[in-house]
Amino acid sequence: MTAAIVRAMALSLLRDRGALAMTFLLPPVLFVLFAAVFAGTGGExxxxxxxxxxxxxxxxxxxxxxxxxxxxxxxxxxxxxxxxxxxxxxxxxxxxxxxxxxxxxxxxxxxxxxxxxxxxxxxxxxxxxxxxxxxxxxxxxxxxxxxxxxxxxxxxxxxxxxxxxxxxxxxxxxxxxxxxxxxxxxxxxLPQRRAEPGVSYYAGAIAMLFLLFSAVQGAGSLVDERRSGVLDRIVMARGGVLALVAGKLIFLILQGLALCAVLFAVAQAVYGVHVLPHLGPFIAVALAASAAAAGVALPLAAVAHTRQQAQTLSTFAVLLLSAVGGSMVPRFLMPQWLQQLGVVTPTAWGIDAFQGALWRGEGMDTLAVPLAVLAGFALAGTAVTLWIIRRQVRLA
Structure with missing residues (x-):
């Protein structure tokens, strides 16, 4: 019986090409990237x-x-x-x-x-x-x-x-x-602010990391709805695919705002990070960062066929974006090619926006560029998700 169970699980894995690739192909890719990231921290x-x-x-x-x-x-x-x-x-x-x-x-x-x-x-x-x-x-x-x-x-x-x-x-x-x-x-x-600079940096870095994790966790419901047949009934209802994606996007943004509120309340109370004095810019950055995280999570959930694929692909994407974007190691300590690669990640723009609002005290005019980029990630991800789901519905 034990051998039969092992054989059945092995066949299940071998038949799921997506899960197979994510299990044995993505870890070496992550290793190469993490090795490059942490090789630069020594300064050489x-x-x-x-x-x-x-x-x-x-x-x-x-x-x-x-x-x-x-x-x-x-x-x-x-x-x-x-x-x-x-x-x-x-x-x-x-x-x-x-x-x-x-x-x-x-x-x-x-x-x-x-x-x-x-x-x-x-x-x-x-x-x-x-x-x-x-x-x-x-x-x-x-x-x-x-x-x-x-x-x-x-x-x-x-x-x-x-x-x-x-x-x-x-x-x-x-x-x-x-x-x-x-x-x-x-x-x-430079003139010292009230909060420690390292705390301000990693408050934004941790915020971006867990915004991505919470977003991919919430977006994973798309996989369950598609496999259970609920998705077909939802898209046939009023509003169809657009209402479905919009509802999930709004929920993930609200979830991200709640996460940021809790995290930065602790940062303000314990470490004196400037949140309340810059409440307007902070809310704008938190809103844009939450939307960008949702824009990353929704297409990943839409393209996955099984929970295992969704979980593996989402974990890979979050770790990749967090490492290259600076959530684990500040980007200026990385090799030059990785610093340039980090510019295409929402993590890097989100961390810079949080630090600009809370550490450097920048106003909305200075934050306009990172906010626009984060909004662009959200819009692009939403558009890709709509296209994927509509294509799946037509092919069904």
């Missing part, structure tokens, strides 16, 4: 977007920026010094860099100013490491001249007065170091 393959400006006439500044621009893991955007902070604050750059002094000479303050967003502190650390590597590997002359100049500031030239000046310099060494004479870089964080 991460590409950092840097808004760089030159605020000095020193010749070494241009040489340094040119060498940094040539680094394979740096995307350098040259802007005016006054625009650096705005580029970082708006999310267009991961970190800002202002060359404000001679990199090849001792200065009274660090010649390099890193403008950092607390939500992306790791990007500043990665840039600092890249700068050290550029100076040591590509521009060792600049580094040597700076060290030589610093030694000269401390001990003076070797002359008859060397001993006296050495003693004076040694006495002044703490003052020189405290004033930045021995430092190369200084960090200037």
């Amino acid at each position: 393959v991460s590409v950092i977007k840097v808004a760089a400006a030159r605020a000095t006439d020193a010749a070494s500044a241009e040489v340094f920026l040119a060498a940094l621009h040539g680094a394979p893991d740096i995307v350098l955007e040259r802007v005016e010094p006054a625009a650096v902070e705005a580029r970082v604050s708006g999310g267009a750059a991961d970190v800002g860099l202002v060359v404000r002094g001679d990199v090849a000479a001792p200065t009274d303050k660090p010649p390099l100013l890193l403008v950092t967003d607390p939500a992306r502190n790791v990007a500043a650390a990665l840039l600092a490491a890249r700068i050290q590597r550029v100076l040591s590997q590509d521009l060792p002359g600049l580094a040597l001249r700076r060290v030589a100049g610093q030694i000269e500031v401390l001990v003076g030239p070797f002359s008859a007065e060397q001993k006296s000046r050495l003693e004076q310099s040694v006495a002044r060494a703490p003052e020189l170091v405290a004033s930045g004479g021995a430092e190369l870089m200084e960090r200037q964080p």
Whole structure:
């Protein structure tokens, strides 16, 4: 009997080509993508977007920026010094860099100013490491001249007065170091918001992840209705397929709004995430993100023939969109090709919209683009679902 049950289940799986492919074909695909995502978190393959400006006439500044621009893991955007902070604050750059002094000479303050967003502190650390590597590997002359100049500031030239000046310099060494004479870089964080930036980011990331999971779970009723014959009776009623899809879309949006309300209420109460001060933009983002999740879930449920297919396909899609879109690892830590691929996922746009509304405090005018993209996912998914169900009804 046991052998017969095993044989029956094996035959059932082998005859269901969709379930067979999802069971043995999709896991290796997910492995390759997840390996690429998490390989970038160590920083070796991460590409950092840097808004760089030159605020000095020193010749070494241009040489340094040119060498940094040539680094394979740096995307350098040259802007005016006054625009650096705005580029970082708006999310267009991961970190800002202002060359404000001679990199090849001792200065009274660090010649390099890193403008950092607390939500992306790791990007500043990665840039600092890249700068050290550029100076040591590509521009060792600049580094040597700076060290030589610093030694000269401390001990003076070797002359008859060397001993006296050495003693004076040694006495002044703490003052020189405290004033930045021995430092190369200084960090200037953006003004701190009330909530921790990491909490604000992952509130949006977790919201997008569970919006997708809850949407695919709710949309799975399409499979049961089709297999039980209820779908045929529904589409013959008033409104037909349009009423069916519209009803499911509205329910999934309302379910998503309720999920966001609970999640962000906890984020506001426990971690001080700015929800109530930005309630209007937050509701707009939550509405668009819920609609986009429904737009992903409905076609997946419509195309699946069995619950097993729907469950496997939906899990694969949610994990894929969440990994590539940034729900698990911030996208700026991923390889460049994955960062570009993430732009086509609703997860990436939803996370950016939530962070823009709650962390950066952006208004509806700034959020118009991500909201429009999320709405586009919802409309496209709804249209595809209508086409699939109408085609199934005609073929039945």
